[in-house]
Amino acid sequence: MSKKIIIGDLLDFLDDPAHAGESAVRYVEQGALLIENGKITQRGSKEEALALAAKSPDIDLVQYDNKLIIPGMIDTHVHYPQTEMIAAYGEQLLTWLTEHAFPTEKQFADKAHGSMVADVFLSELLKNGTTTALVFGTVHPQSVDAFFEVAQQKGLRMICGKVMMDRNCPDDLQDTAASGYADSKALIEKWHGVDRLSYAVTPRFAPTSTPEQLQACKKLLDEYEDVYMHTHVSENVDECAWVKELFPESKDYVGVYEDAGLLRKRSVLAHGIHFNERELCCVADNDTAIAHCPTSNLFIGSGLFNIQQMREHNIKVGMGTDVGGGSSFSLLKTYNEAYKVQQLQNNKLSAFEGLYLNTLGGARALDLEGIIGQLEVGCEADIAVLDYAGTPFMDFRLQRCKGIHEKLFALMMLGDDRSVFATYANGEKVHQR
Structure with missing residues (x-):
């Protein structure tokens, strides 16, 4: 049975932040996901994950520092x-x-x-x-x-x-x-x-x-x-x-x-x-x-x-x-343009709202909520690992951001494929930058 633990900052959504506000946003610094046979079977803290890995040598442990883990x-x-x-x-x-x-x-x-x-x-x-x-x-x-x-x-x-x-x-x-x-x-x-x-x-x-x-x-x-x-x-x-x-x-x-x-x-x-x-x-x-x-x-x-x-x-x-x-x-660049389209109409599209459209919003549009689009127990382990330091300039800019929304907004406005450090499909790594 294939098992792995992925540790890093986790960000996904419980609902549409355009309707539910920031209560829809689930951000956990140094959280962990246990993945078994392609599905997320546990969410927890880094400490809990390290303790589990210490007791289970058959678990592959992957830790991402200065990265943001989101749903694929x-x-x-x-x-x-x-x-x-x-x-x-x-x-x-x-x-x-x-x-x-x-x-x-x-x-x-x-x-x-x-x-x-x-x-x-x-x-x-x-x-x-x-x-x-x-x-x-x-x-x-x-x-x-x-x-x-x-x-x-x-x-x-x-x-x-x-x-x-x-x-x-x-x-x-x-x-x-x-x-x-x-x-x-x-x-x-x-x-x-x-x-x-x-x-x-x-x-x-x-x-x-x-x-x-x-x-x-x-x-x-x-x-x-x-x-x-x-x-x-x-x-x-x-x-x-x-x-x-x-x-x-x-x-x-x-x-x-x-x-x-x-x-x-x-x-x-x-x-x-x-x-x-x-x-x-x-x-x-x-x-x-x-x-x-x-x-x-x-x-x-x-x-x-x-x-x-x-x-x-x-x-x-x-x-x-x-x-x-x-x-x-790049759906990061697609958000970049979506933000500007709304600006031209005097509407706002926050980074949280944009990432929701790229993840849980897409899953809902495709009638796949509960299967993909979230870092949730029971969901298939489709995951993207975003790199805050994808380029030297992005690293320079993001170090000056306060809070996860500002950091995410700058990442999505400046980001492209260089911002994607790794991609997992069904729990298997299918891309590594």
Whole structure:
């Protein structure tokens, strides 16, 4: 039986600090976690842990000084096939798709190419302290096979799905309502619930699916009630106008998915920038989650996400990097941009609130609270170890901080993959800087 003790400063959340305040924050200096067979089985003090280790020579003891131990971070929206075209210059959403995203995704007809990119992608996530992600594949079923095979080898909790597109896209990236259903069903049967892997039914976004394909998506969700639904919504003003032309009978963009029966628990909509009041109420009423993707929203010029509206409607929100529209795999840098997006709207997003979105908030958005997202007994031991001295300048700056919030804020504003000292997945170290 594999056992280890990890000692260091522990930080996680019992609830959303935006609602519950600092009582939601659980910070313990020199705490300890006992990990057995991939799960956290005890929390305690450093002294208790050292005493236990002294009596049990079979326990591996790891002590992290001047480090902050947090739950492994959770990326609630990202495209692994776009890894190689991250930081593509100069376009807004609809042109960006045709000029950059679609040509790159065509390469994933080759499974070997998908495997190579999946390995690079997952390695980058782990370097950045991200241990779970909700991931787009491409229209090719083999892109999902390649992704899951690599994730399984690394022992990761990952969610992925084959993109479904039966119109308004290149012919060689197009499926049909029937083939999209059949391919997705076969992938669900093969992968969903295997080890730490889950499947997401993945219509790209309303403009690239006919009403018939959206109904095929609903059929899959009805047949497999614990799979996810993952798509885009209200990212760009021109996109919203296009959806209105394509679906004139629906009340609004969210209404397209509502009419198709796709809004439910375990449905995650990326972006949600340009919602009206009806859409906010509809998302909340259907227990659907939103993935906030600030680096992408700024990079592609899509708009400013209003997190205060989401809070007022009690909508579950997680953070997404949205690579390759997003320009970094780092959820620390994603918080950096999220903070600025709120500043521009005269809203605040504290470091505690940002780290909550990256951890427990993401777990709640993915219906995985109690499994990941906390340093809690019974949770899987997905852990990121952040380094206060990731660079000489960060060390210089953080030494001048008073209190954990100021220290965390500076770390998240200045941090990137250099701030991640180690990453654990299911209790095993999968990255060491």
